[in-house]
Amino acid sequence: MTASEKIPRGTGPVRITDTTFRDGHQSTLATRFRTEDMLPIAEKMDAAGFHSLEVWGGATFDVATRFLNEDPWERLIELKKRIKNTPLQMLLRGQNLVGYRNYADDLVEAFILEAAEAGIDIFRVFDALNDERNFEASFKAIRKAGKEIQATLSYSLTENRLGGEVFDLKYYIDKATIFRDMGASSICIKDMAGLMNPYDAYDLVGALKAEVGLPVQLHCHYTSGMASMTYLKAVEAGV
Template structure:
């Protein structure tokens, strides 16, 4: 595994949980991205690829939403994947019964717990919320489901009430509680404090569902894991409502290469999975997206290209082959002789030093005039310098 990270990381004594569960919600929260609507065959393709990666749990959907959603969940269950299949359920008996009808392994049942949600959305008192949640957990456990209770908007919920409802969830048999940072409003330091406080109160697993509204979803997850959380919610490419969720590929690769925590996933599937989700959701991955973006392993600057051709890790944190990606040398105004010679080498073309300098000069001129140096234009430039040949 070819990579090189800062030696200063090794001087910090950090303790992660011995076991970390990743439950991916691309098929549920990811699909709640405005404009995204996946049909059953598309959901099956993504679920299979997630399973090939080695995901622990897949949140397959929200069965009560529609008949098609219900069919999708049942179809995923019938695939007999290695991953456990979870679904989202409101704290309502009919939702849980529908999950049972889908024959899933477990549910994530949720209710807003902040004063904002209780007052303006639910019109509930805190006591109402406690009774409703416990009744749902009890019903699900009576049918032998894995039950995770998620406090929606947990990071803006009164801490005493949050402790109370999680304590009660544990008492009623919940297997895991989820901290939902619903609008990405917590900081890494705040997450550390919150998880530490909760660990002093409850003995069941704590999971984190972080949104990326302030660009801190990944940092909040790392902070929460170090404080004792043991499960993380992710989406492929970080898609999801508003600014999205914790990116699956960023979380896994950060844990592996920055912190040395190997979740034993088949990481060579990452780029393929990313492209599949991009295609099926019609949500373009930004070129500069960490890990899977097209620019992560593309190099134009002459100084960079010279170094990368000698040793890729000079300007790459890890080699692209690790995740099924590939390196690309891009020609443009910053290109030097070595980059152009490497490009010529791809086609088995040898040129003199004078011809090479002329080609480099023309590449720069064309790019500065707004032309993208694709293979066709590069072909024309080379022909104009050294005459006809077969590319």
């Protein structure tokens, strides 16, 4: 049992990860939420029954330090004090951590251990190219910290629909299988450009669940206006 599985969470048939405190304002407000904007509502968010709350990582770290004159570590610690029942998760850029270049393995380990100590239960790890080599050091450190590894499939296309010479079902199943064998306990399909067609979501989620055997989550953006229907078909497939 992973650390986050010991924490009570929603028991409904569909588990929802809320990203308001991370991607919600990163994608709509240039990541300009301040800690003081989050703390008053944190306990109510905790009581809502979410599967997890994504509160850290991505651009929140560098924006806090460069533009908001805030300590991102203090934000995480203060949120953890108030959110006691719902697992907290972060978006980790693999070997890039929360920056824009590759970092040394010892720094990757030190950062992840500190993040786990400060309150992160689930590490959603992604690499834009789905290159498993950029997951190795972070997965090892997350296991050392006793936390949950959620491996991310960065979704992309070369055709109008899922398929073609590169991004077909086999590509995503093969990558997810590699991530599972490296120690991931769940898979997140990250549709960061809003490209996923609803029926492709149905096929991909179903195939991953059948072939890989791990829980599957889906994170969509609304760039194309399809996300609502994409989520619906993904739920039908068992996301």
